Amino acid sequence: MTVEITVTVNGTAHTATVEPRLLLVHFLRDVLDLTGTHVGCDTSQCGACTVHLNEDAVKSCTVFAVQADGTEVTTIEGLADGESYTPVQQGFWDEHGLQCGFCTPGMIMTAEWLLKQNPDPSEAEIRAGLAGNYCRCTGYQNIVNAIGAAAKAGR
Amino acid sequence: MATALFGDSVKRTEDPRLITGRGKYVDDIRLTGMTHMAFVRSPYAHANIRSVDTSAAANAPGVLTVFTGADLQEQLGGLPVAWLLPDLKQPPHPPLAYETVRYVGDAVAVVVADTAYQAADAAELVDVDYEILPAIVNAEAATKDGAPQLHSEAENNIAWDWNISGGDYDEAIKDPDVIVIKQRIVNQRLIPNSMETRGVVADFDSGRGNLTLYTSTQIPHFVKLLYSLVTGHPEQKIRVVAPDVGGGFGSKISIYAEEIVCGIVSKQLGRPVKWIESRSEAYIATTHGRDHITDVEIAGKKDGEIVGIKVDVYANIGAYLSTFAPLVPTWLFGLMLGGVYKMPNVVCRVWGVFTNTTPVDAYRGAGRPEATFLLERMVSRFAQEIGRDPIAVRRKNMLASHKNGRAVTTGVMYDSGDYKGNLNKALEIFDYRGFRSEQRAARRAGKLLGVGISTYIEITGAAPSAVASSLGAQAGLWESSNVRVHPTGKITVYTGSSPHGQGHETTLAQLVSSELGVPMEDVEVLHGDTDQGPFGVGTFGSRSLSVGGAALFNSLGKIKAKAHTLAAHLLESDPKFVTFEGGSFAVEDIPDKSMTFQEVAGAAYGAANLPPGMEPGLEEISFFDPTNFTWPFGTHICVVEIDEDTGQVSLVRYVAVDDVGNVLNPMIVDGMVHGGVAQGIGQALTEQAVYTDDGQLLSGSLMDYALPSADMFPMLEVDRTVTPSPVNPLGVKGAGECGTIAASPAVMNAVIDALAHLGVKHMDMPATSEKVWRAIRDAKETQRAARAAARRS
Numbered sequence: 001m002t003v004e005i006t007v008t009v010n011g012t013a014h015t016a017t018v019e020p021r022l023l024l025v026h027f028l029r030d031v032l033d034l035t036g037t038h039v040g041c042d043t044s045q046c047g048a049c050t051v052h053l054n055e056d057a058v059k060s061c062t063v064f065a066v067q068a069d070g071t072e073v074t075t076i077e078g079l080a081d082g083e084s085y086t087p088v089q090q091g092f093w094d095e096h097g098l099q100c101g102f103c104t105p106g107m108i109m110t111a112e113w114l115l116k117q118n119p120d121p122s123e124a125e126i127r128a129g130l131a132g133n134y135c136r137c138t139g140y141q142n143i144v145n146a147i148g149a150a151a152k153a154g155r
Numbered sequence: 156m157a158t159a160l161f162g163d164s165v166k167r168t169e170d171p172r173l174i175t176g177r178g179k180y181v182d183d184i185r186l187t188g189m190t191h192m193a194f195v196r197s198p199y200a201h202a203n204i205r206s207v208d209t210s211a212a213a214n215a216p217g218v219l220t221v222f223t224g225a226d227l228q229e230q231l232g233g234l235p236v237a238w239l240l241p242d243l244k245q246p247p248h249p250p251l252a253y254e255t256v257r258y259v260g261d262a263v264a265v266v267v268a269d270t271a272y273q274a275a276d277a278a279e280l281v282d283v284d285y286e287i288l289p290a291i292v293n294a295e296a297a298t299k300d301g302a303p304q305l306h307s308e309a310e311n312n313i314a315w316d317w318n319i320s321g322g323d324y325d326e327a328i329k330d331p332d333v334i335v336i337k338q339r340i341v342n343q344r345l346i347p348n349s350m351e352t353r354g355v356v357a358d359f360d361s362g363r364g365n366l367t368l369y370t371s372t373q374i375p376h377f378v379k380l381l382y383s384l385v386t387g388h389p390e391q392k393i394r395v396v397a398p399d400v401g402g403g404f405g406s407k408i409s410i411y412a413e414e415i416v417c418g419i420v421s422k423q424l425g426r427p428v429k430w431i432e433s434r435s436e437a438y439i440a441t442t443h444g445r446d447h448i449t450d451v452e453i454a455g456k457k458d459g460e461i462v463g464i465k466v467d468v469y470a471n472i473g474a475y476l477s478t479f480a481p482l483v484p485t486w487l488f489g490l491m492l493g494g495v496y497k498m499p500n501v502v503c504r505v506w507g508v509f510t511n512t513t514p515v516d517a518y519r520g521a522g523r524p525e526a527t528f529l530l531e532r533m534v535s536r537f538a539q540e541i542g543r544d545p546i547a548v549r550r551k552n553m554l555a556s557h558k559n560g561r562a563v564t565t566g567v568m569y570d571s572g573d574y575k576g577n578l579n580k581a582l583e584i585f586d587y588r589g590f591r592s593e594q595r596a597a598r599r600a601g602k603l604l605g606v607g608i609s610t611y612i613e614i615t616g617a618a619p620s621a622v623a624s625s626l627g628a629q630a631g632l633w634e635s636s637n638v639r640v641h642p643t644g645k646i647t648v649y650t651g652s653s654p655h656g657q658g659h660e661t662t663l664a665q666l667v668s669s670e671l672g673v674p675m676e677d678v679e680v681l682h683g684d685t686d687q688g689p690f691g692v693g694t695f696g697s698r699s700l701s702v703g704g705a706a707l708f709n710s711l712g713k714i715k716a717k718a719h720t721l722a723a724h725l726l727e728s729d730p731k732f733v734t735f736e737g738g739s740f741a742v743e744d745i746p747d748k749s750m751t752f753q754e755v756a757g758a759a760y761g762a763a764n765l766p767p768g769m770e771p772g773l774e775e776i777s778f779f780d781p782t783n784f785t786w787p788f789g790t791h792i793c794v795v796e797i798d799e800d801t802g803q804v805s806l807v808r809y810v811a812v813d814d815v816g817n818v819l820n821p822m823i824v825d826g827m828v829h830g831g832v833a834q835g836i837g838q839a840l841t842e843q844a845v846y847t848d849d850g851q852l853l854s855g856s857l858m859d860y861a862l863p864s865a866d867m868f869p870m871l872e873v874d875r876t877v878t879p880s881p882v883n884p885l886g887v888k889g890a891g892e893c894g895t896i897a898a899s900p901a902v903m904n905a906v907i908d909a910l911a912h913l914g915v916k917h918m919d920m921p922a923t924s925e926k927v928w929r930a931i932r933d934a935k936e937t938q939r940a941a942r943a944a945a946r947r948s
Contacts, residue, residue, distance in 0.1 A: 019272070035183035036176015038401075040350045041434035045857035048350060076176035089174045093166060096826050100656030101173030102350040102401025108174060123870070130865035134857070136350050136402050137656045139833030139894075140865035142826055 005069035009034065010078030018065045024058075025049045027065035028075060036076040036105050040134070047133030050106035050113075051075045057113035059132070076105035079112070087150040088112050097146030099137035107133050111147045120151055158738070159665040159675050161885075164822035167661040168675065178399040181354035181371045186427040189356070190219055192417060193274035194430070195264040195281045196439065197256035200290035200511035200850020201303060204254060204263060208282040212266050215280055217273030220424060222416075223264045224253030230419055232385040234410060234475070237377070238482040239627045240315045246306035246509075248475040250385075250412035256285070257305055257474035258511050259850055260439025262412055267420060267428060290511035290850040294471035295448050297508050305474060305509040314472060314507040315481060319489040321564035322500030324463040328454045333462055335454045336540055338533065341919045342525045344446035344471065344844035345837075346860055347518045349655070351401020352432035353441055355414050357421035366422065367394045370414050373407040374693035375653055377630065379685045381410040381478075382418060397683030400655035404834070405517030406441050407655065408695045409478035413440075438855045443844055444518020446471035447484065447525050453533040454500075457541050459548045463500030464492055466529060472507045473514035480516050481507065486626050487522025487614065490565045494530045495574040495612045495788055496552040501564045511850040517695065519834050519895045523613040531609040531900035532917070539911060545904070546587065549610050550575065559881045560783075569612065569786045570880045570888075573814070577876045578610055581790035581812035584874055590794065598912065603797040604807070605909025609900040612788040615697035615889025616882075620780050633780035634698070635689040636706040638667070638714050640773035642760040644753025646671070646678045648710075651691015652703035653683045657891065658823045659699060663707055665820060666885075670711045671752055672738030689776055697787070697889020700819060705883040706779035713775035718755045724766040725750060725758055785880045785888035789813035791832070791897040795905040802928025804840055804906055810872045811897065816880040816888035824890045825873050831894020832871055837863040838895075839902035839920050861921075914938060 006015045009032060016031050028034045028051070037060060040048030049060045052074040060073075079086050088111045091097065098104040107130070114121065114129040121129065126147045127140070135143060159165045172178050209221040227250075234248040252261050264281050268274035289303040296302055297312040305312055328335055356369040366388060372378055375395040383390040400407065413430055421428040432440060448469040455461040470484035489503040520527075534552075538545040554561060556573035563569060590606055597604040617623060618632035635651035648663055664678040681687050692702075715735065722740035723730035732743045741749035750758075755773075758764065762771035794808040811828055818824050841861035845853040854860040879886030899920060906922045907915060913934035918926060 021272070029182075033185070034176070035180075036178075038180070038351070039182070039431075040352075040401075041857045043434065043856045043858045045862075046350065046434070076174075080175050083171070085174065092174050093170045096167065096822050098167075098170060098173055099658070099826060099830065100350065100402040101169065101178050101399065102180065104173050105176050124866075127866040127868075134348075134350065134862050134864065136348055136404070136834070136862070137830045138826060139829035139831075139871065140868060141829040141833075141871055144865065144870075 003066050005066055007068045008072045010074060020064065020066050022065045023061055024063040024065050024068050025060035028060060034075050034077050038102055038105055040103065045134065047110060048103050048106040050109040050133065052109060052113065057110055076108060086112065087153040088115065088147065091146035091150035091153065095142045095146040095149050097138065097142045103133060103135045107135065107143055111150065114147065115151055115154060119154060123148065157674060158672055159668040161666065161669045161819055163665065163820065165661055165665050165675065165820055167658050168664060169658060169660050180351055180399045180401055181356055181369050182431045184356045184369050186356065186358055189427040189429055190267050190269060190424065191271040191274045192265050192267050192420065192428050192430040193278040194262045194413065195266065195278050195283065197259060197261045197263055199256060199285055199287050200259050201288040202256050202285035203288060204252065204256065205284040205286055207264055209264065211280040211282065212277040215273065215277035217269040218277045219267045219269065221264060221266050221281065222420065224249060224251035227251055227419060228253050230386065231415060234412060235381055235384060236476045236481060237478045237629045239629060240317055240481045240485060242315065243481055244309040244314045245476060246308040250415045258513055259852060260513055261474065265416055265420065267424060292510050292512050292846040292848060292850050294446065294469035294508040294510055297510050298469065298506060305511065309509055312509040314476060314509055316506055317485045318504040319565060320502045321566060322463065324465050324500040324502045327462045327500045332456045333454050335452050336533065336537055337450065337452045338536065338917055340449045340451055340529055340532065342445045342447040342449065342528055343920055345444045345518055345842050346438055346844050347404045347406035347441065347444060348862055349402030349404055349406060352434055352437040353407065353411065353413065354431040355417040356427060356429045357417035358427040359421040359425065361425050365392045365394065366418055367396065368414060368418055369396045369398060371400050371407060372397045373403045373653055373655055373695050375683050376651060376685055376691045377693060378410055378414060382415060385415055386419060394686045397653050403655040404519040405444065405521055405695060408693065409442055409516050435856045439513055439852055442477050442516035443473065443513050444515060445525060446515055449529060451529050451533055453537050455537050459541065459543050459551045461496055461498060461534065461537065461552045464498060464530065464533065465502040466492060468505040470505055470507050471510050471512065471515055473510060473512045475514050477514040477516035480514065481627065483517050483522045484525065488526045490567050490614060491523050491526035492530060493564050495554055495610050497554060498564055512846055519831065520892045521696065523892065524835065524896045524899060527609065527611045527613065527896045528900045531611065532903060535904045536916060539916065545608055546582065550578065568783060570783050570882050571878045572612065572786065572788050573876060573878050574610065574788055577788060577812055577814050578790045580874065580876055581792055581810055584812065584872065585792045585810045603799055603909045605795050605905040605907070607793045607901045607904025607908055608790065609897050609904065610790050611897045612786055613893060613896050614784045615787055615892065616701035616781060616785040617696045617698050618784060619782055632692055633778050634703040634706045635691045635776065635778050636703065636710045637688045637776045638710040638774065640714060640756045642757050644673070644756040646673065647681060648678060648707060649681045649688025650703050650707060651689065652699040653693045654699065655694065657694060657699055662700065662820050662823060663704065666704060666707055667711060671715070672736065673752060697891040700885065701785050701880065701883050701887050701889055702779055702781055704885055704887065705781065706777045708884050709777035709779055710775045713777065714773060717773060718752060720766060721759055721769065722750050722755045725764060781882050783882040785816065785882060787813060787815045787888040787890065787893050789893060789897060791901040793901040793905045795902065795909055797906070797909045797927060799931060802924040802931060804922050804927060806836065806867065806869050809869060811894065812874045812876060813893050814876045814878050815890040815893065817877060817886040818875065819887065827890050828873050828894045829871055831892060832898045833863055833868060835895040835898025836868065836902055839899045839922060841921050843921050910934065
């Protein structure tokens with residue numbers, strides 16, 4: 001059985017016929033070839049696959065593609081305008097908020113959402129906001145600094 | 156972007172692609188006709204394979220082929236070991252098991268299908284009939300008579316019985332002034348958890364007979380060599396590519412079964428084959444770290460003088476010998492038992508023991524964290540026993556500073572160090588005296604506050620190849636570099652080291668920019684593609700800059716020398732009157748006689764006017780083999796607060812003062828220290844791989860394994876002292892692992908310090924809330940019983 005869905009990703013509407021069990025992350029990566037969204041686990045813990053679904057940050061490994069039918073999805077590829085980065089992206093670059101880079105797309109998407117909810121977060125609020133995203137390289141310190149810098153830049 | 160200098164915190168050139176989703180990891184590779192592979196893995200820790208029925212899987216939708224271990228037995232040699240020890244038992248390690256499975260996760264068959272979903276579905280349909288055998292997971296118990304045996308080659312499951320000693324420990328403890336403190340310490344098994352799991356894409360070109368393997372590895376060149384040795388595929392017809400690699404931490408320094416099997420199957424099928432490890436699969440199929448059961452003794456006098464250490468270790472190596480398994484718990488462990496102390500007597504014996512668990516290999520620090528934990532924990536324990544301050548005891552026993560070689564009891568030569576100077580700086584930043592008075596006040600107020608210190612030294616920068624070879628290495632451990640200056644003066648560097656988060660593209664371009672005075676953006680740094688440069692070694696053991704960077708430095712030296720000669724020729728001057736500064740050659744005192752580096756490069760390729768005997772072109776290769784390892788050291792101080800009611804340990808402060816020699820890019824080194832410390836804290840407080848007695852991994856997913864999250868940490872306070880290394884031209888030491896090595900003992904010493912007044916003397920990691928709560932309860936119970944006994948008497 002397959003289902004036709006239409007999902008607007010980074011501003012472009014895409015119609016595709018998919019298996020009902022296809023995960024949104026695999027729709028993005030394998031059907032649309034948007035490989036910036038990563039898969040880091042299979043139990044919804046790591047957050048590497050975080051994207052925006054309408055107004056929410058979601059783990060796209062925990063959403064079926066069919067559930068995204070009719071929604072607007074933003075992925076890491078949809079943030080920058082050419083080489084003009086968002087304050088969060090710029091913060092990650094300026095503050096050395098990444099090393100291997102694998103968790104980074106999910107971290108950035110979470111941080112974008114976090115700053116929308118709370119444009120002026122304390123260090124503790126940033127750390128709490130990252131509870132759903134794992135990083136094994138940075139010890140989180142420069143990720144926290146990056147988000148703090150982005151908040152400052154956005155004010 | 157301008158030119159960069161050695162010592163600048165240059166922002167990373169890798170980042171623009173990685174912050175915009177344009178990195179390319181193995182799973183991002185798509186090839187025409189690509190198929191997908193899934194592995195069928197044993198659910199039992201120890202079993203004989205009676206039969207494998209693949210018929211249902213073979214008929215499942217989209218399935219192209221199914222192979223069992225028996226099908227491929229003839230084509231697959233055993234997986235090799237890259238480090239040997241005397242009398243090492245090396246049982247066969249088939250990439251796919253065909254007779255016996257020896258751990259949960261041992262692969263028995265593979266299914267190849269059009270899509271990954273179809274392959275995973277069909278893998279469920281492979282019906283393996285197992286005869287379940289008794290299993291053993293504890294390394295000490297595995298050595299006892301009557302324990303289940305894994306391999307007929309290894310009696311009592313012992314792969315090796317290795318020892319090292321210096322001085323005469325037994326004689327030293329005969330002194331009546333010497334007290335001996337004994338402790339059993341378990342250094343728990345850890346699961347590395349790089350955020351990118353492993354993955355392979357194999358692409359066999361049947362026309363040319365060439366195989367390309369894209370693999371998430373730290374050692375692409377070794378994978379090429381070992382793939383060739385295992386399968387007989389000619390080495391010149393193998394290309395291994397490590398694209399963007401999402402972390403490794405030692406778990407990607409082995410040659411793995413999946414790399415071999417993907418290559419073989421692609422060749423059989425004539426189509427590209429992709430395998431991407433799921434996280435849960437990574438928990439059982441990718442190597443683990445640590446897992447020592449140790450009986451340790453430290454001996455010293457009441458005045459604080461330490462006279463020796465004695466260590467017996469059961470090192471759990473899992474079901475098979477992984478590539479570097481024999482090295483990690485032996486040399487990388489035993490050599491470090493003297494630490495930064497005079498330590499005149501050292502005795503160390505290590506049994507490597509097979510068990511029905513996932514193979515154990517390097518994990519960040521690899522042997523040094525285990526040694527450092529024992530030593531730093533026991534030095535603080537010794538101080539506690541003799542009623543002296545742990546810092547005073549450390550200071551009393553510390554080696555004097557030295558700039559060029561200090562022989563120590565374990566038989567090695569530390570390269571350079573100023574251990575007391577480093578300690579002093581850390582204490583100054585931390586304000587140790589101030590803390591102790593704060594702690595007394597906190598205790599009066601009923602708060603449990605503790606401080607822990609570790610003054611570590613470690614071994615990095617493998618290796619002087621002749622030394623490594625004498626210790627058992629089966630390959631040279633130098634590093635290579637190729638510098639290709641193009642006719643326009645732009646530069647391509649190939650390094651044999653293979654980054655997976657370390658930022659080589661930035662730091663090596665920075666080194667080129669600093670040396671040649673060219674802009675950063677004129678330099679392209681390539682790595683991890685065996686077709687793009689000379690044979691290399693890879694990135695592990697904190698070696699990339701001290702060995703790989705030194706190789707690059709030497710290549711740049713050759714480039715500069717040739718360009719200098721050519722420039723002098725073209726400027727019609729004696730070379731000794733030609734200077735090279737800011738990317739420009741000039742004749743001294745003649746202002747208008749100069750040439751840019753780019754002009755010289757063009758002339759080298761134009762070849763219209765070369766000095767007699769000079770070949771055209773401007774390209775150089777260097778292989779750098781150091782004369783010694785490098786020995787970073789430092790002081791980490793940690794403050795914890797413990798909630799008496801719940802046992803919850805909170806980190807209050809963390810000060811790290813490391814000495815990694817000269818620092819090329821401070822921002823990157825600080826980042827490595829942050830990440831390293833976080834992993835050491837993870838071991839101290841949360842992480843632990845847990846097996847049931849019959850070999851099921853209970854902590855088998857990210858749901859069950861307590862990886863540290865952002866809210867666990869305070870802002871780390873990171874600083875440095877600088878003692879250049881004399882063993883490489885850059886004066887650098889390794890910086891990738893020191894944080895991990897230093898952190899676990901610092902944290903655990905703080906936990907014990909917070910509870911010391913209750914009589915707590917030791918606790919094994921991780922210091923979970925439950926464990927700490929029980930320790931407090933037991934200690935108070937003991938104190939109450941003692942008071943009651945005192946009242947009665």
